[in-house]
Amino acid sequence: MREIHVSAITDAVKKLCMEANYELEPDMLRAFDRALQTERSPAGRQVLQLLKENAELARTRKIPYCQDTGFVVCFVELGQDVYVVGGLLEEAINEGVRQGYTEGYLRASIVRSPFDRKNTGDNTPAVVHLELVPGPQLKIMVMAKGGGCENRSKYKMLTPADGLEGVKEWILECIRTAGPDACPPLIAGVGVGGTFEKAALLSKKALFRELGSSNPDPAVDAIEKEVLDRANRLGIGPQGYGGDTTALGIHILTYPCHITSLPVAVTIECHAHRAAPGAPRPPRHPLADLAPHGTLA
Template structure:
């Protein structure tokens, strides 16, 4: 059994929240570079260049890449041989979020109730997903999820008869209806299978895969490439100005499902795809 004190967890989450907002991951920067070589629209290319420069400024000046500093979504893989000491795990994570958003001067965007709309003041609470895994380590993955693109995320229960073609049509429809409102170029996380809530969680988890990396399942990898090509043929383009780059990537995760069901969740992420992770 290995002990991990809650102070180490809070400190890690604090740093992840600040760094995620200040510094895009290298996979995102490579996506901008690839798009700049293939984008044919002058307006689209100009937008891509501005977004890349914005990322460089945010990193250099240690300021947020986007004014919407997001809802913190945290996936934790907790080794079954880890003993969290000093307090509750969820409180430690939220303490880290609070410290990160205050010390990093990041906008507080969370309200305590969907009805009274009173801001909590420190961007807590986070949305936390916990998996218990073998081993004696703890992996913490943090995403600062913007509200505009989150509002364009969708779920649909298809019939099994609609099959893979129905899934394709639904995913592309989600991109089409999101249009410029979700701040493209987009990254889509797609969860297929399981139940209502499982597919939604899968769609969020899929976004943590390195952008540009192949899906380990060859069938899903081919499907992702087909969908990405179709999405980019819509012509929405960077920030809706038209062009070849409507999406940077489409990542799919699947899970077994009931014989009567075909649930599909699509989480839409904008060009401010801010995610960081650490293993304790």
């Protein structure tokens, strides 16, 4: 049994929230460079170039690359041999969000109720997804999800008769209707299978995969590549100004499903992909064993 004090979790989340907003991941910057080689539209190339400069300025000055510093979504993989001490896991995460957003000059974007819409003032609470895994590790992946693109995320319950072609068409339909609103070039996280909520969860988790990496399942990888190619023929382009770079990646996660069902959830993520995976350690060096960026344990 390994004990992890809540203060280590708070410290890690605080740092991950800041990193996610100041430092665009290297895989995204590489994707911009790849797109600059193929983009035909001059306006599209200008946008991509500006996004690169923006990322550099944000990183060096420690200002968020997008003013929407997101809704903190934490995917927590808690080892069964870990014992969290000193308080509650979820409270420790929220304290990390509070400190990270307040001390990091990040925007408070969360309202306490969808109806009265009063801002909580410190970007809490986070959305926490907890998964129990074997072993003595605790891994926390933080995504500060932008609102504009999240608003274009969609779900559809297809039928087995709709089949694979139906799934491809639905992903493309989501990208087409997101259009210029969701700040293309975008990533589509796709969850196929499971139940209503399982598909949605997978679609978010899929976004943590390294951009430009292959899906470990060759059949699914082929689907991703085909949909990506078709998405980039839509003509929407960077910021919707017209062009060849509408999507930078299609990331699919699947799960077994019921004989009647074919659930498909698509989380739309903009190029300002505020994600930072990490794992806290015992208090003295809370971040020494940060997992490599962009990888999923």
